[in-house]
Amino acid sequence: MFYTIGEMAQKLNVAPSTLRYYDKEGLLPFVERSNGGIRMFKDEDMEWLRMLGCLKKAGMPLREIRNFMECSRQGDATISQRLELIEKQRQSVLDQQKQLEDTLLMLDYKQWYYQTAQAAGTCAVHETMPLEEIPERFRSLVAVWEAEE
Amino acid sequence: MFYTIGEMAQKLNVAPSTLRYYDKEGLLPFVERSNGGIRMFKDEDMEWLRMLGCLKKAGMPLREIRNFMECSRQGDATISQRLELIEKQRQSVLDQQKQLEDTLLMLDYKQWYYQTAQAAGTCAVHETMPLEEIPERFRSLVAVWEAEE
DNA sequence: ATATAACTTAAAGTCAACTTTAAGTCAAGC
């Protein structure tokens, strides 16, 4: 069973031009062509495209994804190299998670800050707020800032 | 106590040109200038720059950050609007976290996949692997793929 | 007074990841 680029793009929810771009950049070395030169996607290509999507979501740049795809084409000799790439990207995701957690704490604090200001009708309420009224989980944040300034 | 753009850039670990760019784009409406036209950063500006950094890490585009900064300048009348922006961005971070968790599971699976392939010396080991030998937490992943194809 | 280092602006350049355009080809239905 084959799919045209338009059908595949719809399945993946991307623009056909995006798939052509990926192909041009060497990210889709697996796609076959008809006699007339038209791309024929197979069901098993989905697995590669899913892999591509996963690496993209992990923040891997396209040229590294191409690298990974090229390794895959070369077969079992590149297993360790691919494992290394995956492990590197896995660590990158762990780092991103840590980063997002810090960011979330800051946004939680700002949310509380503006909720409090909204209730008081003015941001000035925070200038006179005693430390004890700041929820505990935000105190470390605020402490760091005051030390820096 | 005032800082030049170079000093402030060093404190924030960014290039001075980045701060000039942010200023040009209206993200730093708070910076004052000397008679000669040189930017004079104050200690309290740090709080705005920290806010900017937080919103950037949360993935907010610069024009929305400018919007937020403009609101801030307008004082207490825009508290609800700013709260709304923060809550929107907080939700976006939660979504990103969810996304990263899915991505991590896929990478964990791929890591296991290549570790197993490495031990066996070939990826072919996965073609004949019975479902029971796939670690449980990956089975839902694999099941979804087989249903799709 | 002058050298020098760090500042200033405006404009152009860069990079990644696409998207759009132009000109043309392929495939399916009538």
Next chain:
DNA sequence: GCTTGACTTAAAGTTGACTTTAAGTTATAT
């Protein structure tokens, strides 16, 4: 056989976030 819609390529354009360059100004140290 012809129309039509989806495909093809190459090349140019877009967007966001900077960075670099060029030409000039300010501040400081001698």
